[in-house]
Amino acid sequence: MGFQHRYLPHTDEDRQVMLEALGLRSVGELFADVPDAVRFRGKLDIPPAMSELELMRHLAGLTRGNGNVDEYTCFRGAGAYDHFIPSAVKHITGRAEFYTAYTPYQPEVSQAVLQSIFEYQTLICELTGMDVANASMYDGATAAAEAAIISSYALSGRRRVVVSSALHPEYRETLRTYARGPKLEVVEVPYEEGVTPVDRLQRMVDEETACVIVQQPNFFGCIEDMAALGEVARAAGAHFVACVDPVSLGIMKPPGEYGADFVVGEGQGLGVPLGFGGPYLGFFAATSRLIRRMPGRIAGVTVDAEGTRGFVLTLQTREQHIRREKATSNICSNEALCALAATVHLCILGKQGIREVAEHSLKKAHYAQRGLAEAGYRPRFAAPFFKEFAVRSPVAVERVNQSLLADKIVGGAELGRWYPELADSLLIAVTEKRTRQDIDRLISRMEGSR
Amino acid sequence: MTGDRKIGLQPEPFIFELSAPGRVGYSLPPLDVPDCELAECLPAASLRSVPPALPEVSELDVIRHFTRLSRVQHGVDVGFYPLGSCTMKYNPKVNEEAASLPGLAGVHPYFPEEIVQGALAILYHMERYLCEIGGVSRVSLQPAAGAHGEMAGLLMFRAYHEDRGEHRTRILIPDSAHGTNPASAVVCGYETVEVPSDSRGGVDIEALRGAMGPDVAGLMLTNPNTLGLFDENMHRIAAIVHEAGGLLYYDGANANATMGIARPGDTGFDVVHFNLHKTFATPHGGGGPGSGPIGAVEKLAPYLPTPLADFDGRRYRLVWDRPQSIGRVKAFYGNFLVVVKAYAYIRTMGGEGLVRVSEDAVLSANYLMRKLAEHFHVPYDRLCKHEFVASGSWQKERHNVRTFDIAKRLLDYGFHPPTVYFPLIVPECLMVEPTETESLQTLDAFAQAMADIADEAAADPEVVRTAPHTTPVKRLDEALASRKPIVRWQRGL
């Protein structure tokens, strides 16, 4: 023996005490019910245990070469954004009472998690102009996919999902995977001039359409005519699903005002680190008439036996642990801690801050776009945009980005990766974190690559 | 005394109630590019007319609000948390630090591969480790949770059968299964067929044989199951399912019992998911984020979600070109920072340590079961694995004290109750999973609390029926919350 690990409190003597209580001689006897035929006889081929010091040295070595947003100036977005995260966010999400808790199934000792979910739901409703929001989904992609699935349940008999090709490509892929189970038909409306054409959408939506999904601002950063697109869906009796950037809602019209039935999106920009793609935060909001169709957890207000206000998980009969084979979503774990980050983030920003972050991002992006246009990188689309825009590169996009990288700048995402017809275009994101100096450097380096 | 004013811990106000117009908690550098009117950039119709009613609070307001809230919250770091099938083990602190290293937390998912080699290396090696632990040939780290892995796995079943020109419409699920299993089967377009358990708590072999047929796509199984019992007929079950052309899905929720002892891939499973937030010590976060990587034996591996990480001996890269893949199940590559914590955990434990984890988890569960059996009905009197079920049926019959009451009374003793009323096949069920990270002292203290509550149920049942008495809020009216749902704050609430 002699193997004493810092996370395993049992000493050999403890084990002996417990075995004796059980009338056993060895730990091996505890596994007598594992048949020989299925027993693993080998030794796990996993490197030996590391001390804490060795682990941190190992990880430091492994990640030293990783580019990160402290070291590189980041103009890449495409669904994940380098927004500033106030220090307070990490201090709260770093509190072990929050992060080492389970789902609040025992509400009497889980009021912190429950109240923070409730406040999160309220903040999402305020931003989106909707009546009800759930406690979170895995990410923007799965939130959009689940909105489509629920639409097909709510409007029974309708099995077609019409989606703009200017919705994030990975969201569309996720939607196609989710649609495999219920065998929904996914139809794409091709973008025109960077936005979703209303007339074309009209021709593709009919009484078999369960929902129409449009992103605002869309994947290219362009502003869609949501009122007109939503009207097409509504006229056909289909749901309108708006997939939005929550930061944009500091200045942009809340989807509740243009009649969205579901509002979903990626909440990463609200205090969640880039983290190489996850964990992020899917938010999901709806009108009140769809509350019993919502997937996932919802916190609600109630009173205790003495009349004191308290919170519980509510409307749980929607969920898999009760409805089992009659459930319309299988979600169990969500992204609660990321939702807490977003809650703290939005409280810190407040009414003025969310607007200022949105405005700064918008104004800096427009400054960058003008400068790049003068430097020979013309806008790819004429449509208005928020914090992200596509430019046409006069030289190979890979070459542009390669030379930027040498200067510790990560340039725009190469759109040809998802849209072959846009192989000459870069999608450039500018957040409030980029300084004028950063932007001027981007412009001059890109000009130099020509 | 101050008259009628209640002294002591008051309910924390809503953050919205702390708001005052004009107060701020943020700061941004001044705008350093030319200013412009919003209407010059955006169409008027796309602008909002009223700002969102976010609270206007100072940084201290925010910090205090959430800090005060946190003081009434139970977590693993606060006390024992023996929730069955949830594996509430200790979440090592260094893993949190690992996940916040700038070279991991600050990496954009679309950074060029040449500057994310370290991140890709973690994906690559994590896949190797999980392959080794699961006895499978490839693993996708993309699913964000166990249920998400189940969905991916069952879609892989579908794709596999369809490639063989077979139309199979049913999934078999034992009656002891987690609720996500039937829900996942249904969202994947399958009908579910429930398979009963036998008197020893395992899958009823004859019933399974009867249920198998050419329309059955496969069986979903948790092993050890939710009763904490290892299915002694595992190899026979696998043979029955495979002989009829079906596949086996392993729900990895209970993998903490068998690391290095029985690997699902070796025991006949075709697709398995892992819960990094259970077995591999990543925190549950109050409900998430988790991570539910999914592994497959060779014949199912081509169907795994894309992308996977590969290594050519010199460089790591992401591979998308897998034509038989079911596609992606979420954006990007999975809950990467959760994967990082699990990676740190595996490197901290080492292969030998992981085996010890399972041994200690099983030893602790058996010890605690033996102790609880002195006061509570234990319906399956045999060796358990990492968890076990007891029942409050004696207390209900003799004293009209329900398991629900016992659970609430445990809160007064400072313990989080076990999972209750699950699995559904045991009346008044208490499902207890102590985990390997709890000391003998803690196990004994919990057993003593349970013994005391059993005594109270006999001597003073009312104190149990009206528990909890010491928590910040007393028993909460869940029916009211559902009847008149209030799910957002509004002025005057």
Added chain:
Amino acid sequence: MTYPAGYRYTKTHEWVAVEGKSGKVGLTNYAQTQLGDITFVELPQVGKQLKQGQIFGVVESVKAASDSYTPVSGRVKAVNGRLESEPDLINRDPHGEGWIFELELSNPAELASLMDVAAYARFAAEAEEGAKG
């Protein structure tokens, strides 16, 4: 537990009280005790044709959601709107104020396939015994 005489009962614990050509439908006292605090009743649409045995809606409590079945075929004439704000009427008065909907019977002969009060009382008592496990 007692049940009103003159009502007809299903094995899925619904009752129907017939008067002339119409019948009121509700859940039995046994059903409401099994469900516990009822929080939501999904009411059928007025005008809808329902067949005997067809699911007319879902009744939810805090921890359960239960499909409810039409005892006899007919067209929905009226629904008990009070249940929208007071679903617990079913807990308080399952055989009276807690009725769920009223239908115009299209095939009164079906009533013969349902249990009378004596048969149902026995059936429910056995079910109760079984539920104790």
